[in-house]
Amino acid sequence: MTRKRRRLYWLLACGLGVGSAAALALSAFRDNLVFFVLPSDLAAQHPGPDRTLRLGGLVAEGSVVRGSEDGHPLARFRITDGRDAVPVTFSGILPDLFREGQGVVALGTLGRDGVFHAAEVLAKHDETYMPKDVAEALKQKGLWNPKAGPPPPASTWNTLAPAKAGAPTKAGG
Amino acid sequence: MTAETSAAPGGFEMAPRAAMFRSVDALSSLATPAPPKAPGRSLHRFANPGRFLRLAGALQPWLTAGGLILTAAGLVWGLVVAPADWQQGDAVRIMYVHVPAAWLASAGYLGLAVCSVLSLVWRHPLADLAAAEIGPVGAAFTGICLATGSLWGKPMWGAWWVWDARLTSVLVLFFLYLGHIALIRAFDDPTRGYRAGAILALVGVVNLPIIKFSVDWWNTLHQPATISLTGAPSMYLGMLWPLALTALGYTLVFAALVTARTRAAVMERRIRALLMAAAAREDGAVQVAA
Amino acid sequence: MTHLPYIAAAYALAVLVPAAYGLAAMRRLRLARTRLAALDPRPARRETRRETRR
Structure with missing residues (x-):
């Protein structure tokens, strides 16, 4: 009985150690674990033009212009988080769920002109399901x-x- | 079942987990109303392999039949009857297999962790066997979760895979299962394997809250939880029903698989013991004759 | 139905993988039961009798 109790306490102590170590590590990496940055983060950070990053947010209402350039489809729109908005250009096929008001994540670089040049656009869908x-x-x-x-x-x-x-x-x- | 879920739709995320607990832990807690005069302390009452085989054998047909019927009903409902989503179209039907598999991946790991505590602290012999049998089943369900998620992500997000916190933490869960499967069988002395496997499983438990809360703590491409304990599920009820059925059915299927494998493992251990005893007797007889 | 190939593949995986596990578990159980019955007829008999009665 006492041996069992000792093993139990030992296990609990180890669990506490592992748990707090994990919590510390996670809080330290917190900023690096984000999958995308928001337009207001981008406005605060001013990343260099060579840095590839993911920009996430909602497609601003009324901002989508679908055109073409050299025979390739070229879409222009703005990604907003409610505070700031970043103009984006993307040449390629947009995912099915892409529409105004939809959450999207764009991978690309921010040009010197303040336009985000996306190489890839992913659509994010929300957690609501309705017919x-x-x-x-x-x-x-x-x-x-x-x-x-x-x-x-x-x-x-x-x-x-x-x-x-x-x-x-x-x-x- | 139906009345229960409609009465408390919010409470239903926990249901498979709780049921899992009960079933994986069947070895110890299943027969709480067991004969009161059973010898020994409460946990080790169920270490008797004969009693376990009887109980598990009686439980098996119910788990199997219930799991098959509920899963089949839920899948047909989800595939044919349930409405398409307003923005995802029919692709939303992948949810009815992806979400239950994801819940079972985590719940199965929780069951593995419970067995590991029983194994490390109480040295429960059936917990050792059950832990070794949960691993492959849990890995399979995690694999289903990852594969169906990929099949859902490609048409909806536009990518088979992204390295966001939710997907990555579930991939880590998959590797934890694989590591456990390998480690628990890696030693000549099975007891050492059980100890090592139990320690790995318990260290890996920190991953479970990370999986659950990754979508709230960090920006992820994966959407946050639809069904929570606190609020109404943001899902149309005609979609919630088939999901509830498949979740319950998958839970029973998981439990049935683990029970069947553990029964086989108990019998195999008995076979090994009998063969070794016979070999020792033969050895002794040879020595006596010489 | 939109996205049919994706849906079909997902459902096939979700049904076939557990089914394969179930068949493997059944075979393993049957093998263990017959081997145990050959070695030690006493407890195995109880188990098989219960099985055939069902």
Whole structure:
């Protein structure tokens, strides 16, 4: 019994040590573990033009211009975090989820002209899942504009009866 | 089951984990209402392999049948009946296999950690065997989580893989499972393997909160949790039901796999012991004859 | 259905991998049971009797 108790305490002490070491290491690396920086971070940091970095944020409403240059599709848009916005150019195929108001992460460099030249654009989707008819119903009622921000609290729509939302959900598959 | 989840949808993330706990820990806590006059202290009452085989054998068909039925129902519901997402389209159906696999990857590791404590502190012989059998099953579910996540990420994000904190920490979990599988079998003396494996498993537990909170602590491409203990899940109920079914079904399948493998391991250990005893008897007989 | 190849691959993985594990576990159990019964008929008999009764 005492031996067991001793082993248990020993294990708890080791766990405490490993846990606090991990916590310290994580808090030390905290800034280096981010996958992307926000436009306001970029405004504060002024990284050099050679540094490749990831810029994340929402595609600003009304900023997307799709054109072409030398036969390649060229998209211009702004990435915003609500405080600052950075103009971005990207030559290539945008992911399916790309739209105004969508979260995106762009990999590229910040030019001297203040334009971010993206080599790759990834779309970030949020944690809400709703059928098309529910989304339409929310938009029609003026409860949500997907271009302007996240949907209203889930409790207001996640039990929304399919009848209210238009077509029955079961036919949606 | 249905009434329970609809009554407390927020509490449902913990459900598979709790069930996992119960099933992995079946060796020790399953039969709490066991005969009261059983000898020894509470934990070692279930170290008797014969009793374990009887209990686990009785439990096995329920786990297997329940797991198969719930998983099949949930998968068909998710694939055919559930609505498509307004922005992801049908690709959202990958969620019904990805999310349960991800939960089971973490919950299975938690079960491995519990077995490791039982093994290190109480020297519980069944916990050793169970730990060795949880490893490969947990690794398989983590592999499913990573592969289906990749298959979901390519069409939605535009990349098979990114090195963000969530994906990286789950990859570390996968390697922890692989390391445990290798280490626990690396010694000639199995007891040393069990000790080493248990220590590795317990050190790796720090990774579990990192996986869970990575999406809140850091900027990640992976979205934060949809289902939390505190708020309503930000998911349409017609999508939540099939997810609940597959999560419960996968939990039972995981438990059934671990139970079956542990039963086999107990019998194999008995076979080894009998063979060694027979060899020793033969040795003794030869010496006596000579 | 959009993104069908991705969905099909994900579901196939999610079904086939656990199924393969299940079959392997079943075979391992059966082998262990027969070997144990050959070595030590007494406790194994109880186990197999329960199995056949089901």
